[in-house]
Amino acid sequence: MKTGPMQPIEFFFDFASPYAYLASARIDDLGRRHGRLVLWRPILLGAVFKVTGMKPSMLMPMRDEYLRHDVARCARAAGLPLVWPDAMPLNSLIPARVFHWLEMTERSDLARTLAIDVFRAHWGRGEAPETVEAVADLSTAHGLNPGEIDQACRSAPVKDRLRAVVDDAISRGVFGSPFFLVEGEPFWGADRLADLDRWLATGGW
């Protein structure tokens, strides 16, 4: 029998991943139903791909076509808006740094609503929130000073923090997006949320 507080669900993702967008709309509710905190962990898949030798599906023949078809089908099923960005994949360095800067400065809730805002801008409206200006333009960021965002993105502690989060993810086996870890159990893909749900409900099998 387990005692003590329940372990959180870690939700690793790259803003450039459409399946992470699909998962982002469901993961908090899933966590709530199981009484689990969900820790959002934006990472950079580019760094991970260097280890695995993978590359973005949207840059691969045949897989790109399926991805567009499948993501649209999943978005329709979930009732989520979807507008294909002109350029993919997004360079998610800046929004990831802004997220971690907000977390480092004890604004975790703001970091999460900003992440949701980035996902909605990129996948729901087809925008490219990959510059300081574009991120500062998101409604969540309206209370923030653009100069301060810019400075944060250039600061060594923020750069180091993102790098540390990515390295930690890789060291724990995270190689894709979205990727979930709870009590060491890994689940890769938005299509595995039902498995994660069942795992938490049953205690595993």
Added chain:
Amino acid sequence: MKTGPMQPIEFFFDFASPYAYLASARIDDLGRRHGRLVLWRPILLGAVFKVTGMKPSMLMPMRDEYLRHDVARCARAAGLPLVWPDAMPLNSLIPARVFHWLEMTERSDLARTLAIDVFRAHWGRGEAPETVEAVADLSTAHGLNPGEIDQACRSAPVKDRLRAVVDDAISRGVFGSPFFLVEGEPFWGADRLADLDRWLATGGW
């Protein structure tokens, strides 16, 4: 309103794919529930990977470890036996040719039971049914003449048939295993059988 006979479900797979093994245990029942024929289509992923630039997950750092964990977890959930083969991936050329030879000679039912036998030998018992001798040793093949199997695997019509099936699959967007096509709608992965099920139940969305 649709009339006429319902389109079959095409089930594309490589015997070397553990997720195809998982799907093979469920797809016929799914087809039956929807009154659909299921056409089994063994292909060679090697030929597909040349187009996409992908390679087997079991040969990629990090993904290999996840695959072993995830396949074992899925097999437990499904109550399927799983013994990891010593060498992966299997060279599935011979069993694929034997399958298509049986189909070409109007023994489709035998082809399917042989395919199930190949999956069970490889993934359920960890064997390597990749030679004529090993395939002839499978219980399904006991009524067949090993010399005849060997001759079939070397014959131009059988080689051509497998090549044609693979080329046709690629031309219709099949890039992974298992991969399902029904009325032009593609579903990739054993974890999408629930989606395929819902698609057939609802007529799509």
